Amino acid sequence: MKKILIIFILSVSIIGCTNDFEELNKDPLKATEVPTPTLLTAATQSLIGINSGLGYNKTVLFYSQQWAQRETTTRSQYGLNVEGDWSDFYGVLPEIMEIIKLNTGEDSASYSVYGKNENQIAVAMILRAWVFHNITDTWGNVPYSEAFNNEISSPKYDKQEDIYLGLLQELKDASALIDTNASGFTSGDLMYNGDMSKWKAFANSLRARIAMRMSEVNPSLAQSEVADALGSSVFSSNADNAVIAFQNEEANANPLYIEFLTQSWTFVSEPLIDLMNSYGSGTATNPSDPRTSKYADPNVDGDFIGFPYGLATTDTFLYEINERSLPSEMTRAIDFPSYIMTYSELLFIKAEAEQRGWFGAVGDAAMSYEQAINASMEQWGVDASNISSYLALADVQYNAANWKKYIGEQKHIALYFQGGNAWSEWRRLDFPVLDFPAAASSNASEIPRRFFYASSEASVNGTNLEQAINDMGGDTFSTRMWWDQ
């Protein structure tokens, strides 16, 4: 009997052992340390997923009326909630913030094998500025200074004006941090492959864009910042473009490629094709702009005919699919890249800065304008001969007296596939002239000037959201950006 009791007690004591608990509760298959390039690739892949994806990207392609929607036209009639975009945008940033954290932390030296710490930080800061710029230009006042802080679970909303100052400073700091003689990211940099001089050019070009956006509300600061940025190292050719290619593999494919495999719900819009044909004597059969065939596919008859914008769902069925122009096959390719900022846009900014007398000579504006169109044509692979004959068209010639229309329209055309930026430029310059669709939902009384805040914020960050709405003067489609007054 004693033996049995001893066995019993022994077995109880074996049961009671907690020594291995802490080790047991660590996930053996999850990394606790990773190389920083893996975070950069993850972040940029998410970033182009938004910039060229099916959510925000399509919405702004509709809002800028570059594209038209067929079959279910909720979004182009301003009917849809845009919940996902808020989380998508903020969701890009954790990996970017982590790169900065790892390169400034105690173990930063161990991460320098993936590129000089300061260069890694600068890359992350530039991407962060690009993301925040898109966020603020989509919603207005947003959490910025208190965002991404583990200590703060309800970040305050900063005023757009303050965010702009912050972004300009960040880009200046990032540019200053860059050491072009040292190594950038040793791998995983799908945009510039570690070329820090290109990152520097992007930082300054982006700063020029952000500064120019303040042209109507704070011209003096806009002027000094634009001039300073343009005077630094900026894009000097299409080779400098901030562009990231999608992969020739389904998991990392261009999201539009996946969608177009089975659905034909989106077309190049009638307003865009009409605008392009308003230069010269273009027709559906013979478009004057050589980019037309790069942007759109011909219909069944070989003509380029856009789809009417903003129809009610049921009315879209009156238009046959094969009689309208889909986005071109090239743009629907599995690896069609995502454009973040191009040389052409920089030249349009330069032209406007010259026109406004902020930089260089006013008289150079016409030349910069032509160079900008030329860069856009080259970017889309138009033959040199076609470019020169287009530039020779009387209608295309720069008209300084009506510069907002010319720069506004041509920039809009050049910003094809960069819907967000095109939409912002329309809000700032009010060109091209876009019509408010008759079938629009009752949510909007004019073409939206921003997105509604995510309703999730009301339940998790309600007080700060309310303050932001007060400061903004409302949470509607018509509430204006600080810079769009």
Add this chain to the structure above:
Amino acid sequence: MRKKITFSFLVFFTATFSLLFAQSITVSGKVSDDSGNALPGVNIQVKGTNTGTASDFDGNYEISASQGDVLIFSFLGFKTKEVTITGTSLDVNLEEDSSQLDEVVVTALGITREKKSLGYAIQEVNGDDINKASEANVVNTLAGKVAGIQIQGTGNIGGSSRILLRGASSLTGNNQPLFVVDGVPIDNTNFGSDTQAYGSRDDINGNVDYGNAAQDINPDDVATVTVLKGANAAALYGSRAANGVILITTKKGKKSNGLGVDVNYGLSLESAYDFPDLQNEYGGGQSLDFANIGTDGIPIQNVSTDESWGPRLDGRLVRQWDGEGDGGEVRPWVAHPDNYKDFFNTGEIHKTNVAVSNGDENGNYRVSYTNLNHDGIVPNSNINRNSFNLNLNGKINKLSVSTNFNYINTKGMGRPKGGGSSDNLTYNMVIWSQRQLDIERLRDYERADGSQRTWRTSGLDRTNVRANNPFWLANKDFQDDEKNRFIGNVKVQYDLTEHINASIKYGFDKYDDRRRDRRAIGSRYTPYYISKIFNFSEENIDALLQYNNPELTEDLSLIINLGANKMSRTLETNSGATQGGLTVDNIYSLANSVDPAFITRELSNKETNSVYASSSLGYKDLLYLDLTARNDWSSTLPKDNWSYFYPSITGSIIFSKLIESEKLSFGKFRLGWAQVGNDTGPYRLSNNYIQGSPVGGNPIFFLPSTLNNASLKPEITTSFETGIELKLFNNRLGFDLTYYTGNTTDQIMPITVSETTGFSRKWVNAGEIKNSGIEVQLTGTIVKNENFSWDIGVNWAKNDNEVVELAEGLDTYLMSTFYTSGPAIVTLESRVGEPFSSIYATKIARDPDGNKIVDSNGYYVSGEHAFIGSVLPDWTSGITNTISYKNFTLSALIDIQQGGVFFGRGYQTAIYAGTIDITAANGVRENGIVAEGVMEDGSGGYVPNTTPAASVDQYFRLMRRNPGDFTTFDASFVKLREMSLQYSFPTKALGKLPINSLNISLVGRNLAILSRNTPNGYDPESAGNASGNIQGREYGQLPTARTVGMNIKLSF
């Protein structure tokens, strides 16, 4: 024998009552039960004397008595029988009694106790009641049979069933009770099907309902199911028992007077019967006129849409495609009203069970084999389950060894895919479809070249598939799976003294579950093959020291248990999915992926250690006091908090002992208080990086979206219950009432935080949920005479649930967003002050007088996002009627649920697509529709609306803007859940056949929905979704089916 009784107890029993006196004659005979099994230890007494004896191990007895004396046969668990002596030989059959006072029940730790001594509510269901119907999922058989149990089954072949006992207490964690088989906890996880009803178009991982793991238990091997409802009853099983315990005891071998062979065969037919009311007036299209007329002047079916807003089905000749190739075929444009119904087959369920058992005082065995083969109502769907059960018990002197071993092999195929997925058959046929389609023409789903024949295609050669043929989906895009599961235990017990024994028990539950899904080349969307393999293991080692002395003193009885447990649980998941399609047709392998296949492995480990003690003190069969205490150490919590203690105390008084009353046969009052601590899942204390699929050869890592928390502490459920149990009029009427409350505090949950923090969720301890409720059981024998009896049993339970508190600064916990479009939103939320998991939906805006507001186009305007109701019912009830006449027994179970709501997403979408009858009623499409309501008069007031809707189809489509008024439903129902007619052949009739007993029964399950507040085809139970907490959304479920069958039970 339906009650488990230890042999030693029988000996004790016999010795006490065996007093022999000399009488004139000796009467002998045999006592057996209804099935002819010998009953040993039956007490036999000559009425009015002290003369008595007990039957021996083979049920034989001898007693001295006089002619004309009355013998009283009594035995625990059986109805007492009185028989007058008319000769020297007297064989007696005793009838089982489920409502007997001295009922013994299996309680926690497998300890058998008299029910009357328990201070908490407990309910037992007999194995015969469970395996009567050929229901494969043991969980479903409990519906309506236990007060306070809510069972929601998806009705899918091999599908899930969710159980709630006394409501839900955890916001985000598991609310399912713990399943224990022969003292060993078994797994009831429902992997990957939380999104079963939510799958989006290409959610290839989450849209198949694989069912809950407890359905592997073979109902034929179940002797009893005991439901321990509250935390009181469950304190000894630890954390996981906070939601109650379903205690399953398997059948043991017993002494047989024949070969000991039982055979049970059942055949049931399954037929779908609840179909949506679809419209048969209009065919596919977007307008009442044909938009396209061929050059031959014949109108052409519009196949560029999958909706039914098209031209009237007036029989005119139209060029149509129901799978035809280029050019279509000219046929009359007519309705095919049964084109959904006719897709389904009659399902067949065959169940065969063979069991061999025998035993004597030194040991017993039972070996059982069961095959269940279920051909579902969907073509090409099948479940085949083989179960082996081996039960061995042996005793040598003081050492006894018992083992139970189960091997279950389940093969499944063609399980339905749910939710808003293009692979969901109902979604494909009821919603995105054209009403004139001829299902018969679609049966031939494949062309000679292997491409799909379907009705909706585009492209000149009609090869670009725009909608799948449902037969293609069933035959080409199906899933299949195989699971091997081993459940067992070995227990060694040594009797140290008469009253003390020590035992060690090792129990295990191990399985590998291989799931494969495919989409063939030629389907509408990218073909794929995915494979998921779950390797699960749980091991429990228990050491237990028991002291049991029924006669500590003359008045006191005492039971003490001291135990320790170590639980280790591991789950490994390996999955792989092809990317970018399949290279070669008909090869379902990861190697056949166009892009490199995506492969992942996950591992989760958890251990808990526990020590526990319990004691039960009885005084004169009058007062009972039970105490339990347990301390757990869990690997999932941080070191400072991983040890936690929780106690319970219950007491009862049998007050009928104190009251002399003819009417009151038994009366008990009980009171209990208990706490249960709970831990959490593994790996929630610190954050890791998450690996993604490489981008162009570059590895990537993400940060997690949930912020873990290094200072979590255990959550605590505190519950209280009190009850009264009465038996009146010589046990003809029984009444059991329980009131309980349960409070769960410090819930471990991932609260939603602003995404601007970098995380979308954060683990915290927060919140409080309160449940309180009443459970009533009534049993009554309305008529009882020699040949005829009528018994009624009623269960009724009401549970009130309230979210008392959430995390600081949080008054809404958003559980799921069911739907959002434009101004409309439907959410599942838990708000402070409201019940757990309530549906909120956008409703029509109202003027100050409450009239619905219509806009200038004649459409309803959306208003507030309002509370619709809790998905949990107000009350549930089950009513069983059993009528016996001679050897016939007829019984019927009615199952009632009052309250609860769900959102009909599938119904709403079918309105959108113009397939549901209301979209075509009364010629509305031609006559137009004027919404009932008011319109702004332009000066701040309202006038009655007289403006017809600008477009009729738009009017219906826009119903989705106000789901709170149009497409949320009350989930109340009354169902005829089960009905059976059983005939037991009298022993005489079997004559010289080598058969001991023969039973034939006709059984039907889910026979009819007797009352409902939902449209046809939308079963109030249809919003069931796996077993998680996200419930209340219907999205294209398969039609409800009934099963009707027969069962033959033979004993040799």
